[in-house]
Amino acid sequence: MSPSLCIQDLAELFDQPVQRHSSPLDIGTLEWSFEQVCTDSRSLQAGDLFVPLRGERFDGHDYLGAAVAVGAAGALVARDWRGHIPEHLAYVIVEDTLDAYQEVALLWRRQLKAPVVAVTGSAGKTSTRELIKACLQPLGAVEASIGNENNDIGVPRTLLRAREPLAALVLEMGMRGLGEIERLSRCSAPSVAVITNVGTAHIGRLGSREAIATAKCEICVALHPEGLVVIPAGDPLLEAALARVWRGRVVRVALAARDFPTADLPAAQLVAELQNGSAIVGSELLFSDGSSINLPLEGRHNALNLLLALAVAEELGVPRSALTRLQVALPGGRARRIVLDQGPLAGVTLLDESYNASPEAMLAALELLHSQGGRRFAVLGSMLELGDQSAGLHRQVGARAAALGLDGLVVVGDRPELDALMEAATTVPLLQQVAQPETAAELLFDWLEPGDHLLLKASRGVALERLIPLLSGPGAGTDATNARY
Helix, strand or coil: CCCCCEHHHHHHHHCCCEEECCEECCHHHCCCECCCEECCHHHCCCCCEECCCECCCCEHHHHHHHHHHHCCCEEEEECCCCCCCCCCCCEEEECCHHHHHHHHHHHHHHCCCCCEEEEECCCCHHHHHHHHHHHHHHHCCEEECCCCCCCCCHHHHHHHHCCCCCCEEEEECCCCCCCHHHHHHHHHCCCEEEECCCCCCCHHHHCCHHHHHHHHHHHHCCCCCCCEEEEECCCHHHHHHHHHHCCCEEEEEEECCCCCCCCCCCCCCEEEEEHHHCCCCCCEEECCCCCEEECCCCCHHHHHHHHHHHHHHHHCCCCHHHCCCCCCCCCCCCCEEEECCCCCCCCCEEEEECCCCCHHHHHHHHHHHHCCCCCEEEEEECCCCCHHHHHHHHHHHHHHHHHCCCCEEEEECCCCHHHHHHHHCCCCCEEEEECCHHHHHHHHHHHCCCCCEEEEECCHHHCHHHHHHHHHCCCCCEECCCCCC
């Protein structure tokens, strides 16, 4: 049976009377059940519970009248709201509507029989989320976060979307500061928690990797005492932060030969090696028991993410033998390979990683580019929110691009940290800095030839995705992303 929510539940949850005309209603006479919980007045339907949220430039309370007009069954209203409340609206007063939204989501989650898997990390959250979802498919229906549903609003929205029958629910959890993942953990009460890595994304806000490790481990705050944490082996900062908040079970994963932990760190329980050292799509992860599984996403970083997903699947009872042919679909701008098939750049392969960038993700993308055949080029832009460490981290990226022997590099933008990247990349044969992605296209038309590979990677604000239609032309290109194996 799917979870249910009615107006009596709200009265009990918030210890407040249901009201209409500013007067209490006799809830003993009410049997209103909510079809769904909605925060967007434009999506409201008859029978919904409306939760009006507030932002810097909007207040959902302004649309209480719209809720009545479409036949919403009720609403939550902030105690400090001084505007009009329609006469025909049944409502419950709460201190803060966002906090209340999360409490309602937790009430819903408590009724779910399916396990909840929570995923966080500095990089690779979305890829790992989708790999987990794919690995759990043999169990039945799996619900998961969609797009950017990884924050204070998105996580409860995903929870409230869950309906039985359900085999598992996979939640992505993002953060920009301390305390945010703790709120999401309390909202969702996970059964399994996955931390992909501890990097330097948002280090400008948190100040250090130690603080980032502490923030990521907040995912354990409301983890079930008999639950499981899955992490990559070999990170002393992550191990120290986790030990401060979690005394339960931990499974560590590692790729053989390169990612083994040092002697003074806990050993990995799930270890695999790459067939012939190759991390291309279709190559295999090999295990000591003789079993294997094909990689649905290329790159060593995605091979490690797959191991994290496999650890979750094994915890929830999925045999490895059921996972020989995984199908993974990622949102745009992540692990997308486009083979151009017409126009002046026909025969060039684009590696579209343009959605966002952290230092760790940038370096992983450069390693992926290096593993490709033919000549290799990149268009890179700023990595944002790195604070005082920004110049040094951009310098590392430039140095790595030079060390990997790129044939050409275009740096997009005029932010100060890009000077450090350019200085470190001076040995790249073709090296240019431009202000806008459109200008980069002009250079690439001169540089690129059939058989070349081109990587696009930068923070979201740089908008490198604008390059793709310029290089490919209308309708050009074969999207080879998410191939099935």
